[in-house]
Amino acid sequence: MPDLEIRNLHVRAGDKPILRGLDLSVTKGEIHALMGPNGSGKSTLANAIMGHPNLDVTEGQIFWGGQDITDAQPDERARLGLFMAFQYPVSVPGVTVTKYLRTVINAHREAKGESPIPLKEFRQTVEAAMELTRVPREFSTRYLNEGFSGGEKKRMEILQMALQHPELAILDETDSGLDIDALRVVAEGVNSLAGPDLGVLIITHYQRILQYVQPTHVHVIYQGRIVREGGPDLVTELEAKGYGWITDELEEAEAVA
Ligand SMILES: Nc1ncnc2c1ncn2[C@@H]1O[C@H](COP(=O)(O)OP(=O)(O)OP(=O)(O)O)[C@@H](O)[C@H]1O
């Protein structure tokens, strides 16, 4: 049984149906790429997995480790090991990186019924994670994301991910606006953290990032449904042909039916 199993998911934002019968499964140790045109529902899917309060699940279920989490609160999902890096990271003026990371770690500890992390242990943990994700030391005293370049914001996200040890990481990538270094940062981060205990779902438009992270599974989403699935070869095919051939095929199939 897969670790994450999404069955026939229907999601609305207000009155607008966005996901319309979506199925997707991810098992730890796998790296999944989710691709699809603008507005097809990728970020909505990520938000629905994390339990975003503005979304309504009207049909279908989300299972994690065999447990139905369709109605679980976002903090409960985070406690169960789900992590998401946002498409548009916000800056938090007045809060240093160190303070932010400590708050994040302690929130996780508190959710598990543990006491706040002792200062020495915090320093060691963060130093190790910074080394792993190659975040320069001077970042710890800067305000979170304030004046950070696109690549630096991405590095911070990966650092946060390294500190949280998630079992499922969802990365919603803009690609646009990220230079090749920023993409490499994300890719390196994913590669350094990937392993048998982590499932990864990377949302992306272009093949670029997938040159550095080799996905084991590729899904194409269109109008709120998964319409194609395959291995890494599907990425090459999409890059060469665009999404048009898929939508054409779907329209033909609908015309026949
Ligand atoms: N809160 C909301 N209220 C109304 N419509 C919404 C809401 N959230 C998303 N949508 C709409 O749902 C559709 C899917 O949006 P979503 O952000 O999931 O697309 P996406 O695949 O991530 O696109 P992109 O590639 O541009 O990031 C879009 O048409 C969007 O405008």
Ligand SMILES: [Mg+2]
């Ligand atoms: Mg999006």
